[in-house]
Amino acid sequence: MKLSKLSALAVTTALCAPSAFAEEMANELTLVSWGGAYENSQHKAYVEPYLAANPDVKITWDQSAAEAVAKIRAMNEAGNVTWDLVDVVASDSMRLCDEGLAEELDHDGILAAAPDGTPATEDFGDLIVSDCFVPQIVYSTTFGYRTDLIDQPDSVCAIFDTEKYPGKRSLQKRPIDNMEWALFCDGVAKDEIYDVLGTDEGVAQALAKLDTIKNDVVWWTAGAETPQLLADGEVVMGSTFNGRLFSAIAEQGQPIGMLWDMQSFDLDGWIIPAGLPADRKARVLDFLKFATDTQRLADQAKYISYGPARASSAPLVGKHAELGIDMAPHMPTDPANAGNVHVYDYEWWADNRDDLDAKFQAWLAK
Amino acid sequence: MSALPPYASTGQRAWYYSFRVICGLIFFFLIAPIVVIIPLSFNAQDFFTFTPEMLRLDPEGFSLKHYRNFFGDDSWQTSMWNSLKIAPMATIVSVTFGTLAAIGLSQPHVPFRRAIMAILISPMIVPLIISAAGMYFFYSRIGLQGTYMGVVLAHAALGIPFVIITVTATLVGFDRSLTRAAANMGADPVTTFFRVQMPLIMPGVISGGLFAFITSFDEVVVVLFVGSAGQRTLPWQMFTGLREQISPTILAVATLLVAISIMLLATVEMLRRRSERLRGMSPS
Amino acid sequence: MSDISQSGPVLAADGTPLKRSLSRALRMQKMRALLLIAPLLLFILLTFILPVADMLYRSVDNRIVQDVLPRTVQALESWDPASNQLPEEAAFAALAADLKEAAEAKTHTKVAKRLNYENPGIASVFRKSGRKVKKWDIDADGPFRERLIELNKGWGDVELWKTIKTYSGIRTTGYFLNAVDMQLGADGAEMRPENERIYNTMLIRTMRMSLIITFSCILLGYPVAWLLANLPSSKANLLMILVLLPFWTSLLVRTSAWKILLQQQGVINDTLVWIGLVDDTNRLVLINNELGTIIAMTHILLPFMILPMYSVMQTINPTYMRAAKSMGATDWTAFWRVYFPQSVPGIGAGSILVFILAVGYYITPALVGGTKGTFISNLIAYHISTSGNWGLGAALGAILLAVVLVLYWVYDKIVGIDNVKLG
Structure with missing residues (x-):
């Protein structure tokens, strides 16, 4: 049941079913974003389908992205990181990466390839401005x-x-x-x-x-x-x-x-705060892989007029979800x-x- | 100025009435901003000002849609429940500690009374931004930042001065011979406390509690720093709303909060008069 | 207690001298009182006083430089910055070793950020060099002086080394100096360049606006308090509700109400245009400036002025006024010479309270103040949550707290904290 739903959703990507690791994954996920129409587009395009496939997971949104650098710094100093995935602009991702506050990522290892098999690093191209950054939108x-x-x-x-x-x-x-x-x-x-x-x-x-x-x-x-x-x-x-x-x-x-x-x-994308416990990190990586695949990024453009960061998403950008106008x-x-x-x-x-x-x-x- | 004497001169008359008008205007200044949001919260449009339909009192111009928004929206509802989970807990903590301490403080011989009092009242005096920043760093370090417990403790600390002030105020007029009389008749201190002292200071405790409750229920600066998304309270939601997506739903929330304030105010007033009656003071 | 007779100590029923027995009872009483207070005192100390003190320590804390660059700090001890010569090779070698270690632990950007506050530009020198130096072999790759300067010409700048040396102590006055628009120059403290001075302006503005707000509250509060104190109690109680309702209403509700009222397309401007007092194209700017903050905060703080004034005025005996008038004083003289002086304690109590609350305000100026109507609190919040310069935020906080505590002390001397009344 869970698998069939999942495969129905995974239209384009070979999504590896997370069931094998399910028991090691935390079920709560705190996402940090900017609120408003933008967060709404992320919720509709990534979170709702993800929750449909993983009904046990509870996702909380926090609208603190504007203060992300200071807050992550305080959490890190205290050794008590409460966030799992943080939406930041490119320059903030560089600051966080430089200071060791964000996890360095192996983009090809953790992100889905494009539908035609192009590895993630090529698909995102220059937009990966720091080792910790997974771009979402332009x-x-x-x-x-x-x-x-x-x-x-x-x-x-x-x-x-x-x-x-x-x-x-x-x-x-x-x-x-x-x-x-x-x-x-x-x-x-x-x-x-x-x-x-x-x-x-x-x-x-x-x-x-x-x-x-x-x-x-x-x-x-x-x-x-x-x-x-x-x-x-x-x-x-x-x-x-x-x-x-x-x-x-x-x-x-x-x-x-x-x-x-x-x-x-400018660019906006995800970073993972450094120092997450293994179970939470596993859940984050699972979500991140899903939320940044070609289809999800293209879907987001149905709700807000930001360009998807993957080259392979661009041809899939269609019409607005409710208004039906060309995006x-x-x-x-x-x-x-x-x-x-x-x-x-x-x-x-x-x-x-x-x-x-x-x-x-x-x-x-x- | 209960009444104008019959022999008042024209000048006195003029002053008498213009003074009343001035006072009327000041009362208007005090109350109008609160009253004006109430009709606006029933606006059928997404505007923050009176539409022509509203001014014509056309029923078309009014609707409950902002209230429906409030009760139908997940983030508003979560934040309301968060507030309702945090405020009572903070109130219980501050009332328990605060009442005990107020009784201690009203004993006849307390060493360092002034200094202790100054420390206990300080959460009310220290600028909120300083308290908030301090708690933010310190609570982060001990793992309380972003937790329910952290916000409750922070709010309890902020509410304590109010409990201390109201409870000590009821104890000021407390007649010590009553406890002595109780002791004379063989009551032990615990019985004396519950049977004699407690009923008399109860009104003070309750109004202190209400003050502590409203302090937590209205507080936004500290929770912005000490809380995280899981403790997003109603004032927090309003604050982001005011800064970002200012929607008339805020007015509906504001109207509901005004209703709550009126209820709390009425309770406190009632208690104050009761307390004064009990202590044999004339109600003023 | 008067002197006990000299013929011998008076004894209590159990035979102990009365004096000792009494003092034991007194001690017991004190102990009991303290025991009742202790839990709360401990609670406040742990949840409130300690956090505030801990934050204030950040305003002088400078351990980061020693922690991250221990060898460099030591090597620079023998260097004389007044010579205006670059330090010896030893210092460069020490720095290369420190930098390599720091870059591996990613702490070099932290110390860079700290030093950048004092000398803008240092951060990029550290960050850019960190990446390269990480790959160096410290034992084999010397000498480092030329290598570092070649890597980034910033290392050839004497000013950079002076900054490191100046800020190598574990405590610093740098943040406090910055908080009053000064910096540590070659000859001690000096003013910052004109275009970077901001905090004195903000502190003065906060004080000035708080004074204006306090004064407006006196002006508006006095007549109301007088009316309330002189009406029969049934009427006064009814009108009192008009004062207490705003007091009990959420701060955010009142601020949002003002935001809506004062906008250019808001209720007040609409009404003025409708009456014809203001031209539609020339609507008044009432918000996002000083005026907006003053209006909204006067409204919010007015009850804190009225309540203490009222409780003082209630105690003023009306017969004094009558006596003055019967002796030929005019209404004005009677008021000014007899009534007003007696009401001054109320004005004093209210003013200090309002001023204390006003200087620390954050939410209302943030929402209706724009850039001209913001307070020092808003800058503290900016440094704590946006810019990340916590030391400076803490130093500004310490200054603000000092102002408030002095006023609190004055309030306690004049009014007594016990006499604060809430409704």
Whole structure:
């Protein structure tokens, strides 16, 4: 019974039935993610089918992904890790891996191969940015605007143009992306942004540009804030993750438009905290293999407009689960959307984050 | 200012009425924000403001959908049950320890009374973020972080000052000759405690308990740090809701919480008057 | 007890001197009281005081540098940073050995993070070199000075070595200095560069806004307390409920109510537009700034002002006012010269309480304060849960706690903690 259900679900992948190890696996699993539409897509695409196949397992969601690095560090220091699988952005996975807080993984050994037999490392390709990271999606931080309140902007620099586009705008309360956009709109060439930002004058230049709109900015910390602020008319444009905007536009029918210019690509994926006991680790690996196979990643795109991290998933991306609209044109990677993208430099930020955070916070408080 | 004397001058009259208006406005400021969310929670739309239908009192404009959302949604329900599991347990712990200590503190000769009192009241005074961060690191180290027990202990510590304050307040007016009389008539200290002292301080204990309960039931900062997903309480869920997906369901929850507050407040008021009557003070 | 007569000690019924018998009874009483208090005292010490003290220790704890780089710290002892010369080969060799060991245990990034707070850029030098040095053979691969500098030119920077030497003790003042916008420079403590100063600004802002909130509470609380104290008790009790209901209502409920009321598309702005006081395109900005925090927190803390004022005013005898008036004082003089001075203790008690509670607020500023209306608590939370700079978070916490404890002490001196009343 259990096996038949399982094989019915495992459409594409040769899923090894976990029954042989079942007695050694813990039955509780705590997944850490970001809440909102994104967590919902993970729940629908990975967790529900997994639970259907493993009815004894209890899965708890924790929405602490934004504080994941600090919390894992505290848990590790105390030797009491309560999380099993944590969804983090690429740069956080690198930090955690560097500090030995995340488990190093043998990707080909633990992850499913593509349906045509391509090993996982090739299927994910460059997106495996650290030894601890199993990528899930490609997303972008981009802008939404109120179609009924302002004219259609065609460049990211509309953010800095309060004359033509009056009203408040929302930006994420961190230096990443904002500093780059500020320099770009201040006339710095795209491929020189990080060289300029590496100097004190460059930082001052970026902050000076942000100063011009400081009084018009509402700063956000959670991804759902901008869609909410846009829907309430509290801001006329704002940055957020493209999937959140998609939910607001396509699912809730809000009068919001997408501005893809200079969208900033990033990755999101799983890490396993270091130091899990064997039974819990076995369960995590079992779930991870299931949740990151080609079909599951493609399924996720039915619920949210993030690009699956596997090359082999892309052709399987179909229509939205409830609305029936084609999802491909809403993906950040779609050629029509990716005309002018900003490639966010993880390495650079890993080195300079603390320093720029301090300067940015000081600037904010002024 | 019970009444305006008949000989009051025009100026006095004007002041008398304008003073009442000022006070009225301040009372309005105190109460309006709480009252205004109640009708909004019946909004048929997903807005946080009065729709034209609502202002016309059109029944179409109102609905129970946010309440249905609350009772039908798993995460809201889990968080409510978590709150209901944590708060009573924390209350029991703080009331037990707190009452004993309050009785000890009200004895006539207690060495270091002031210092002890200062320590026991400190959880109320120390900024929550400091308590929360301290407990977060310390409880992590001893394996209590992210456990039910950890949150209960943390909340009990926060509730204790309230129990101490209310119980010592009822003991202040306590007539010691009563215990002496009981002892004279051959009652042992335990009997004296349960038959004489306990009934008199009971109202204080219960209102202290209610304070401890509401402290835990409303607490969000400490549980954010000490708890993990398994202890997600109602205030925690509201806090994430307010920060992230602000949905009008929050207003339905808020309205229910206001109803609970009114019930608790009524109970405490009743007990206070009863206690004053028992101790022979005039109800004020 | 007066002096006992000199003719001999008075004896109790069992023949022991009364004095001793009494003092034994007193001792028993003290013991019993302490026994009753002990469980709770122990409970509070373990669940509350100890955790707070433990966290505060993080603000000076600097063991990480010695733990991870023991050889380097030792080798640098003989080096004089004032010389502005790179240290000798011995220090480089010690560092290579430490780094290799640390990279294997993955602790090199931790010490890098610590040093990076003091000298941004160090983290990447450590991280990048760690990967390579892990593969070195320390016994055979020397000398290391040129090799390390070749590997990463950061090692050729004297400032980096100065930072390691400055922060090699097991305790540090670095976090506290940072918390007041200073740093340890070559000649001792100095101010940080202008564009990195933030904590003094935040501390002053927290104080200033708490004062404004306290003052608004006095302004709004005084008339209400006066009214309540002077109405017949049946009416006063009824109105008291209007004060106590907000007091009993969840903090989050009240904060969310303000969030909804104050939004640009919220109830207050809607009403003002509807009345015609405000133009639809020029709606007032009442939230995500200082004003939002002040309004919401005044509302939340107002009951804490009214209750102590009320209990003091209740004790003021109305005949004094009448006496003053009968002797020819105007209403204002009678109030200002007779009534007001007697109500000052109530204002004092309420003000200290409100101020103590206000300076430590976290939730309300986080939700309605935006960036201009946040408090020092919000920065502490940021460092504890987001940036991971726990030492700095603890140092800021220690400063905030010191402020609160001084006020708590003042409150205890003036009002007495026993006299706190709750409804």
